[in-house]
Amino acid sequence: AQSVTQLDSHVSVSEGTPVLLRCNYSSSYSPSLFWYVQHPNKGLQLLLKYTSAATLVKGINGFEAEFKKSETSFHLTKPSAHMSDAAEYFCVVSEGIQGAQKLVFGQGTRLTINP
Amino acid sequence: DTAVSQTPKYLVTQMGNDKSIKCEQNLGHDTMYWYKQDSKKFLKIMFSYNNKELIINETVPNRFSPKSPDKAHLNLHINSLELGDSAVYFCASSQYRRSESQGQFFGPGTRLTVL
Numbered sequence: 001a002q003s004v005t006q007l008d009s010h011v012s013v014s015e016g017t018p019v020l021l022r023c024n025y026s027s028s029y030s031p032s033l034f035w036y037v038q039h040p041n042k043g044l045q046l047l048l049k050y051t052s053a054a055t056l057v058k059g060i061n062g063f064e065a066e067f068k069k070s071e072t073s074f075h076l077t078k079p080s081a082h083m084s085d086a087a088e089y090f091c092v093v094s095e096g097i098q099g100a101q102k103l104v105f106g107q108g109t110r111l112t113i114n115p
Numbered sequence: 116d117t118a119v120s121q122t123p124k125y126l127v128t129q130m131g132n133d134k135s136i137k138c139e140q141n142l143g144h145d146t147m148y149w150y151k152q153d154s155k156k157f158l159k160i161m162f163s164y165n166n167k168e169l170i171i172n173e174t175v176p177n178r179f180s181p182k183s184p185d186k187a188h189l190n191l192h193i194n195s196l197e198l199g200d201s202a203v204y205f206c207a208s209s210q211y212r213r214s215e216s217q218g219q220f221f222g223p224g225t226r227l228t229v230l
Contacts, residue, residue, distance in 0.1 A: 032216035034218055038156075043221040044158075044205065046218040046219070046220070049216070049217075049218050090158065094216040098170075099168070100165055100171050100211060101163075101211065101216050102163070108156045108157070
């Protein structure tokens with residue numbers, strides 16, 4: 001079975017400084033990986049996805065993630081944090097099943113932005 | 116236009132009651148899902164339907180019964196509600212592709228509180 005581990009339950013940064021949210025995955029084959037964001041009392045929004053094309057993936061709102069097979073990692077970064085980035089972030093791996101896509105979620109990382 | 120919509124947004128009910136949550140997507144997707152998010156924000160898949168056919172059925176109590184009248188709708192009926200059913204339930208949809216995992220689009224969630 002595939003799984004993801006988010007290494008930090010809470011990350012706090014100052015506005016304008018870089019953001020790093022860490023995720024390691026476990027997969028027996030080349031995985032499909034995603035990052036989702038959930039703002040307070042909202043649904044989940046897809047930030048970006050990796051599906052074995054370019055290892056550096058660019059997403060919305062200035063976020064990007066790099067797939068590193070040797071480290072089994074898929075960390076999410078942003079050069080400069082904005083107050084609106086405060087939210088819960090989920091690293092997700094997809095298990096392929098005939099007819100559907102089973103998403104397996106990490107535990108989430110709460111990102112706090114300090115003014 | 117809302118891509119994935121759920122009704123109701125909030126549901127407060129007594130133990131032992133039966134309730135339903137409705138989900139509709141207007142994205143033309145063929146696959147729909149139900150997820151449960153617990154109080155620690157952990158998300159877990161419950162069910163998935165592809166074109167009205169049940170594809171994923173995780174270890175969910177049989178008090179939970181999904182129904183898909185057509186590929187744009189996936190409803191969730193819960194019998195004999197228990198305190199532990201209190202959670203946020205998310206509906207999602209995607210277009211199934213065997214060759215590449217697509218991201219899923221999520222609804223805004225239904226917060227169920229069982230008293």
